[in-house]
Amino acid sequence: MIIKLNLSNNLQPFPIILASSSPRRKQLLEMIDLHFDINPSSVHEDFQINLSPDEFVQYYAKEKSLDIARKYPDHLVIGADTIVVLDGKILGKPKDSNESFAMLKSLSDRTHSVYTGVSLNHINNEISDTFFEKTDVTFIKLTDRTISYYIETYNPLDKAGSYGIQDWFSVNVKKINGCFYNVMGFPLAAFFNHYKRLVTGEW
């Protein structure tokens, strides 16, 4: 019943680069046994651009991936972009503690959406695949005390929406609907599904 196989060789026919400096994305890709180098792209989001949330994350995921893929045309390059959306408005990273406070206050007792775009590009093999994943996250009612404690202790200014679902703030997550890892910044199941089709045809 149990089939012996060496998945690693099948699944990694060419070298991979992750075009992101996010430690969370690194950790998630390591979790699924892929080997890769990290080479962050220098592309930055322009939040004034007129795109819907799913267009936005796919656009920037692809820009980031291509930025590096052009320099390493024999590598598969993974780009990703994550945003938090409330009432159709994109929340980026807060610029200071007060903006962080206001942002978290606005998410209290409500459901918001996390979008991540992922783009896989291998120039020499003519591979180009871009997709996105959306997850709904519902917070409990957040007291000012809870928000203040979190900002003081965790200083979440480097995070879209001003929280990390994998840190202390998780105590305030009432429920999620969709892929959990997407909220951390990388939709593992969707990625693996696309990836394995690209590299093996089927698996």
Added chain:
Amino acid sequence: MIIKLNLSNNLQPFPIILASSSPRRKQLLEMIDLHFDINPSSVHEDFQINLSPDEFVQYYAKEKSLDIARKYPDHLVIGADTIVVLDGKILGKPKDSNESFAMLKSLSDRTHSVYTGVSLNHINNEISDTFFEKTDVTFIKLTDRTISYYIETYNPLDKAGSYGIQDWFSVNVKKINGCFYNVMGFPLAAFFNHYKRLVTGEW
């Protein structure tokens, strides 16, 4: 706007014991800044017992907590019990690779439920609070190859339902509905909500 406070002192008025040997529960409780000792209970589940899933996990969470709380009446003791339920049937830990294969095969392309019961007991302070959390988990269609690779590589015989949502198997999770950490074995948000009411009245 930002309130300074020392949460740690407020939130931990007495010593805490986690009555579980699960490294995942330890990791999750550490994530929310609690300090605790580990003293696993010796209570084992009897899967022949005639209880519904929510009754089952609450019953064993309380048994485990009280087992240790009686020995340390001045500590708050946390007990927990997690099961996987498919079609009303409880899936425990598989006894060997073949049972693991069959179990994962049965979860393919379907939604199952993960129940965790948590019980908090402090004998001297007459605290006793028991609750449960349920999360629905949907897997993509699992090929025999995927299942075999996972069993060969990760040997998931110590896990209820024969998978860990925090390891490689996460690539097969299409979506979850509810608390993610509950699937890892400890519903952090529900726990913290109960805990803070117990120790501070309100927060």
